[in-house]
Amino acid sequence: MRLEEVLAEALKIVKPTQADESLLKNVIGEMENILKDEISRIDGILGISLEGSAAKNTWIRGREEADIFIHFDKNVPRDEMEKKVIEIGFRAIERAGGKPRLMYADHPYVEGVVNGVTIDIVACYDVEPLKWLSATDRTPYHTRYIIERLKPGQEDQVRLLKGFMIGCGVYGAEIKVKGFSGYLTELLILNYGDFINVIKNAANWKPPVAIDLERYYRSTKEMLEIFRNQPLIVIDPIDKSRNVASAVSLTKLSEFILASKLFISNPSLNFFKPQMEKPSVENLKRLSAERNLLHIFFKLEVERPPDVLWGELKKSEEGIRRALERLGFKVYRSGSWTDETESCLLIFELDTLKLPNFAIHKGPPVYLKTAEDFIEKWSGKAIGPWIQGDRLYVLRRRDEVDVVKLLKRELDSNRVAIAKGLASLIRNAKIDHEADGLIRSAVDNPSMLNFINSFLKAKPPFI
């Protein structure tokens, strides 16, 4: 397909219909009326505003959502503000017929689904720029910045970029993804003009990449010095001290760069809706044959906000990875999955499931005092010691070589850096290397089965 055709078809996927739009506008109108009524009885609230993609006309089809902000006077104490937004949010969503749920990002907010539209009711302080009291105070300024600058037609360019990023698996600033936020996609469109120009530029990025729409900084060098170790730096136009892309990991940035290259070489609708076959048990078994897959499965006991849970999972995955490397295994890859409410799964692909029977153990150089202690310590308990170069070595027989038993021992003696909140769950988890058993146990869980499938394929959706 030619590029123009691909973009025309892609736009059909990402652009809401008139009916979608009316529905969203109606739900928002209803929520605004309810909220205006609710806040009228409460002191310290200055008004409400619509923020996010609905306000900017950049939401994409099927992801209708409305962020409604309640503006507090800056003299209202933080805890009172939090208490009030929870109360108002719960009542408002219930009045609209939704089921309110307490969420937590930088501070608490209330979420509910009303007529298929996700509503987030969020508190912020009404402050002047750079006098932020809470993390959400910038949002109304972000919204205004984008609305004032997006030219007619650029909303759809934002939608194409979001759709491309969703299709390629790099959209979302949450810990689960560590990718691109909605605001970031809008700034990229403002900076490069349209979708294809973003892609053409990204295809030539070499991290670190720095973008400064308002030219706050004199040079890229200056930005790199201030925002060290950040692969993508996009200076917030309303706050020069903030990197809008701080959540973007090097891996996700690299995936976006590569996806952009491949799209330029070979434009295709697949980048917007990747073909993910429904994995069959037979296929998964074939894919996992002869591979060394350690997995850890456990159930949650207490629910927590998704970002908290994903943070714990990623930290634990990294800690277990390091523990396995320390034990002598090579960890080729690892991955985490959760349904965010009940079950969690960590998978590690290893070079082997059993360590060699003997391990080499390096002792001190012969000229140190400790050389004699080393000989005394190991004599009769190991092969050697011998001397190679200026050092002593022994070959010691491992008392355990099985990865499951070794990892359990490390976990039991608290030598693995896992998240505190998951420590006892992981210690009591099912730890196993039978891929067939894992696949069978996931048969009735499409989300888990999909994760296992994409872990086994080990390919981003755009390749």
Add this chain to the structure above:
Amino acid sequence: MRLEEVLAEALKIVKPTQADESLLKNVIGEMENILKDEISRIDGILGISLEGSAAKNTWIRGREEADIFIHFDKNVPRDEMEKKVIEIGFRAIERAGGKPRLMYADHPYVEGVVNGVTIDIVACYDVEPLKWLSATDRTPYHTRYIIERLKPGQEDQVRLLKGFMIGCGVYGAEIKVKGFSGYLTELLILNYGDFINVIKNAANWKPPVAIDLERYYRSTKEMLEIFRNQPLIVIDPIDKSRNVASAVSLTKLSEFILASKLFISNPSLNFFKPQMEKPSVENLKRLSAERNLLHIFFKLEVERPPDVLWGELKKSEEGIRRALERLGFKVYRSGSWTDETESCLLIFELDTLKLPNFAIHKGPPVYLKTAEDFIEKWSGKAIGPWIQGDRLYVLRRRDEVDVVKLLKRELDSNRVAIAKGLASLIRNAKIDHEADGLIRSAVDNPSMLNFINSFLKAKPPFI
């Protein structure tokens, strides 16, 4: 045992008896007479001299040997000198009833055993110091230097040091050992006074160590700069540009340091005559159980001087070691053995005999042009590619995982840096990992069996 008793007993081991001494003197006298007669008929020869331990009265019991040097005029061309010393040597040894053998160090010499005494007939040029024409020209000056300076009683101190070094496996400058020469032991005794003082000092050495008896250099720093990467530097008193200890490897130096420490801590006669039990097949099988031992056995077709053969073996051992590491194995240890005439054996102790089925393969960073080629190259042929950080990776299935087959393939395609002289022998060698078979095949070969035993024990004799 107290130190004094140990030294008294050790001296009995290393010091020749009056009968030993008479025998050696008689053989030397006979050889000198024969040689004087032989050279009288030949032009360009200025005389003969006794060199080596017999001349310096520092040989040790059971190692009776006489180095007789034939001094050539410096105008005799090198090839003529070589031809003449071979002719004279062969005739002289035959006349004395021995069987002459052509040897080769820096240049050819003739060896034979007469009445149990090893006779070496060597050529040198009669030149002034520092005007050396061949490597052996220094020897008469070495001999004179030692004879003039060794005080009565110090000869026995040299004998103790040689005996200690033999017992600890560090004596001998030849490639097989890479240890201490006789001349080096004599210089150490001159420098430190007596055996126990050498040992006490060596116990505190930290390589690199530099000794300069004639104080040719201003500082240790200066010597270390000139003799770079040499762990032990002993400046030749008759030639300041030469390191007498240049053959000493870091490993052998370290073994000597450690042996000295252990002897000081616990003086024992074992350092002079290590207890080596005769290895039984059962013991060897027990020792090798569950260990991963790759061995290469082959027979020589052409005889060569021991130092040449050992050089080839060590080079090949190192090349195969590197090839195995490159293939993905860890080589814990390796060793070579030969009877110097017929059979050769190389052993490698590995972490495993089979590589994992899958190997990780690191591709280019996504921002390079080659990223797309990498994807094209591996798509469908490997698991992945995926992105981690800024790079592409795949997991590829190995087509061969067995160490014997992998090594044979490397050898067949000439990718192993083995000595040219052994290349075809090693390519056609018996390469196997069955330790039991190796042990059985060595049952009637005590030298090979001893090597296998000490390889399996992986301990120097003094530990």
